[in-house]
Amino acid sequence: MDKPFLDKLRKIDPYVPGEQPKTDNIIKLNANENPYPPAPGVTEVLRTFDAAKLAIYPDANAKALKTAIAERFDLQPSQVFLGNGSDDVLALAFQSFFCSDKPILYPDITYSFYPVWCDLFRIPYENMPLDEDFCVNVRDYDKPNGGIVLPNPNAPTGRGVTLEFLEDLLQHNQDCVVIIDEAYVDFGAQSAVPLLDKYENLLIVQTTSKSRSLAGMRIGYALGSETLISTLEAVKNSYNSYTMDAIALAVGEASIRDEDYFQQTCRKVSTTRDRSAEALRALGFTVLPSLTNFLFVTHPNKKAPDIFAALREKGIFIRYFKLPRIDNYLRITVGTDEQMDKLIAALKEIL
Amino acid sequence: MDKPFLDKLRKIDPYVPGEQPKTDNIIKLNANENPYPPAPGVTEVLRTFDAAKLAIYPDANAKALKTAIAERFDLQPSQVFLGNGSDDVLALAFQSFFCSDKPILYPDITYSFYPVWCDLFRIPYENMPLDEDFCVNVRDYDKPNGGIVLPNPNAPTGRGVTLEFLEDLLQHNQDCVVIIDEAYVDFGAQSAVPLLDKYENLLIVQTTSKSRSLAGMRIGYALGSETLISTLEAVKNSYNSYTMDAIALAVGEASIRDEDYFQQTCRKVSTTRDRSAEALRALGFTVLPSLTNFLFVTHPNKKAPDIFAALREKGIFIRYFKLPRIDNYLRITVGTDEQMDKLIAALKEIL
Structure with a gap:
């Protein structure tokens, strides 16, 4: 090696930030973002x-x-x-x-x-x-x-x-x-x-x-x-x-x-979450009890990465972690009611 | 000591950020800020x-x-x-x-x-x-x-x-x-x-x-x-x-x-700097050649901390570093022409 300055650099495995899809016409349920605007x-x-x-x-x-x-x-x-x-x-x-x-x-x-x-x-x-x-x-x-x-x-x-x-x-x-x-x-x-x-x-x-x-x-x-x-x-x-x-x-x-706007937005997200969890269970998903703005789910008949890929094809982005113990689970951010209805409709087609 | 968690904290001498004067009616030449607005x-x-x-x-x-x-x-x-x-x-x-x-x-x-x-x-x-x-x-x-x-x-x-x-x-x-x-x-x-x-x-x-x-x-x-x-x-x-x-x-x-606004603003600051350096030299200051938006100066007849304190009394904030080799120097940020005129007038009174 003729570049000794390289020896003095910090050796680190680069952490790669999650995918941020560029197109506009998508439903983005992959980063636990809030579907409502700030106050x-x-x-x-x-x-x-x-x-x-x-x-x-x-x-x-x-x-x-x-x-x-x-x-x-x-x-x-x-x-x-x-x-x-x-x-x-x-x-x-x-x-x-x-x-x-x-x-x-x-x-x-x-x-x-x-x-x-x-x-x-x-x-x-x-x-x-x-x-x-x-x-x-x-x-x-x-x-x-x-x-x-x-x-x-x-x-x-x-x-x-x-x-x-x-x-x-x-x-x-x-x-x-x-x-x-x-x-x-x-x-x-x-x-x-x-x-x-x-x-x-x-x-x-x-x-x-x-x-x-x-x-x-x-x-x-x-x-x-x-x-x-x-x-x-x-x-x-x-x-x-x-x-x-x-x-x-x-x-x-x-x-x-x-505080009012904050409480109101959190309530809207929680209500949509609970309603979406019911709809997902009706489709056969196992849905972990969630106290967050996302749902962690798995389906007995279809592999998580396949559902992930099929939703992606339809312009719906959710999150899949290829990690031990959870590699058959999907994380779905809670969007608006309208977005979640589209998600449920897409899942019906996929399953 | 009955708080063992304290042993696990990082021991560090706190670095204290420089003074940010709170009052409005001051001339702030202490932080090398630009006197002009952004583009x-x-x-x-x-x-x-x-x-x-x-x-x-x-x-x-x-x-x-x-x-x-x-x-x-x-x-x-x-x-x-x-x-x-x-x-x-x-x-x-x-x-x-x-x-x-x-x-x-x-x-x-x-x-x-x-x-x-x-x-x-x-x-x-x-x-x-x-x-x-x-x-x-x-x-x-x-x-x-x-x-x-x-x-x-x-x-x-x-x-x-x-x-x-x-x-x-x-x-x-x-x-x-x-x-x-x-x-x-x-x-x-x-x-x-x-x-x-x-x-x-x-x-x-x-x-x-x-x-x-x-x-x-x-x-x-x-x-x-x-x-x-x-x-x-x-x-x-x-x-x-x-x-x-x-x-x-x-x-x-x-x-x-x-780029135009940037060049124009930099030129204004440099011009005021060179003009202010001349005015300070006329008051007996030694002014280091500056390629920045500040001037580093010392005066043969009056101690830097005394000038610093006297200017502060008049609502003009500059910077003094109590450090080896430079403890008789003052750092003066280049402000507008008007601010620098007020500085020069105040220094005339002080000296």
């Missing part, structure tokens, strides 16, 4: 924002947005951390809190980014298998560990755990940081927020990408004790002081402040 | 952007903006990497390219984030002292190293090096990645872009924060060989696939595509 105040922000203000650096402490989030959860602004989507928040949290030689623990079937961050930051980890019904066994997490990360509800299964489960988990794990990834919590699951008062080692991560229709805006946040949040701030400020741009800060605030 | 197309983007599209994830590959940047520099889109401001790009570049046991090299007086990233990512480093006139000696960089990072022009000195200097540096350093940080290049310095064809180990980092008046929008980019850019993409995609939000992508494109 009306978001449009108002874009229409009235003074572009001249973009010449100035944004507020590195993001006081206005942190205050809006803190007020919504009855917390202090110093208990709120912001990032470019919850992926950014989680990546910083992994770097900040999982500095032990002991492995961190998380389910074997879960968000696919966890092992990627562990590899990137050289964090040892151990997977705890879900049971046959894809449920988490809380006793699996009673062993010595360097930290825990648990999505509630879990993805791509859609299954949630109760507040009692979460408190049990925390009671048995006070020597490490426990991250509850609540990306999908707003569609019917129980948030761990009421436990923040009691557990200084609890970090909750949420996002505006799903329930607030702001996937395109990259706004995620963490809620936790001042101890955890100030550690996150220190690491983040050593990385990049100004991660949140001025428009994201204003858009995020407009969204968080509109 | 008119930016306002147009904000006024016409369909908020409903924010429900969808942004293009992770940012094809449109990468293409605009590539076209401007006569490169391929695969030679362009995007990040949330050049700090994000530089932080990822440090992680991606400085993986050697040998120290990376950079000047003793330079951008204050370099040692912060070295500490965060545990990269060994060695500082090469600038000469008495704050110039870089290229022969200092002929020693074995794990990489080089050099801002051109340098900050906070404002001094630039020539293309010949850069080629000399690259010719003697082909076994490591050489990063040229061109945050301030557009105000009159020579860019290393013409060297990209010849040096596969060269990475150039630029930003829209200064010359394009988009500090509030967080858009930085790197230009380099496909080898370096694909490594950056792999690390970035393992961290967070969607760092650039949909509005930043559209705003960035509008700015990059308006």
Whole structure:
């Protein structure tokens, strides 16, 4: 090799982002996006924002947005951390809190980014298998560990755990940081927020990408004790002081402040989800109980990759994971009623 | 200690972002922001952007903006990497390219984030002292190293090096990645872009924060060989696939595509800079030759921190660094002609 500079590059298996179909005439149920627009105040922000203000650096402490989030959860602004989507928040949290030689623990079937961050930051980890019904066994997490990360509800299964489960988990794990990834919590699951008062080692991560229709805006946040949040701030400020741009800060605030629109949108998605689950069961699908904006399904007579491909032919994009234990399952994002009717009609033809 | 989870947290000295004065009635010459608004197309983007599209994830590959940047520099889109401001790009570049046991090299007086990233990512480093006139000696960089990072022009000195200097540096350093940080290049310095064809180990980092008046929008980019850019993409995609939000992508494109406005704004700032340098010299200041949008000055009769404090009293904010070798210097961002006239008038009173 005559290019010695190559030896100094970071060796990494490239993580390839999921497919984003380019054509317009499709039904996109593959990325757990919200089929409804963000709160009306978001449009108002874009229409009235003074572009001249973009010449100035944004507020590195993001006081206005942190205050809006803190007020919504009855917390202090110093208990709120912001990032470019919850992926950014989680990546910083992994770097900040999982500095032990002991492995961190998380389910074997879960968000696919966890092992990627562990590899990137050289964090040892151990997977705890879900049971046959894809449920988490809380006793699996009673062993010595360097930290825990648990999505509630879990993805791509859609299954949630109760507040009692979460408190049990925390009671048995006070020597490490426990991250509850609540990306999908707003569609019917129980948030761990009421436990923040009691557990200084609890970090909750949420996002505006799903329930607030702001996937395109990259706004995620963490809620936790001042101890955890100030550690996150220190690491983040050593990385990049100004991660949140001025428009994201204003858009995020407009969204968080509109509780009515938020509740109404989440209700619409949950109603369509439950109605779609019934329709899928009527077609013979096994549908896991979902507390999210997606359904995780399998059919006894037709292989998941075949259904996936057949739907794709018809311009309907859903998600298939070629992974152990779930390679005969499909993840279907909940769209509008109209989109789901078209999906059901297409599935009827395919089956 | 009865909180063992604290042992697992990352220990880090918090980096505190610079002061952002809150009052409106001030002259802000402390953050190297551009006094002019961004290109008119930016306002147009904000006024016409369909908020409903924010429900969808942004293009992770940012094809449109990468293409605009590539076209401007006569490169391929695969030679362009995007990040949330050049700090994000530089932080990822440090992680991606400085993986050697040998120290990376950079000047003793330079951008204050370099040692912060070295500490965060545990990269060994060695500082090469600038000469008495704050110039870089290229022969200092002929020693074995794990990489080089050099801002051109340098900050906070404002001094630039020539293309010949850069080629000399690259010719003697082909076994490591050489990063040229061109945050301030557009105000009159020579860019290393013409060297990209010849040096596969060269990475150039630029930003829209200064010359394009988009500090509030967080858009930085790197230009380099496909080898370096694909490594950056792999690390970035393992961290967070969607760092650039949909509005930043559209705003960035509008700015990059308006070459006339860009040239005109840079010329205005440079003209005011040269005029202000003369006025400061007339007041007895020593003013370093600047190829940036700021001036680095010292006065023989009055201490820098005293001038800094006196200006602050008058509502004029500039920057003072209490650091070895430069603790009697002041960094003054170039504002509008009117702002600089007020600065000069205030300095006359103070001296």
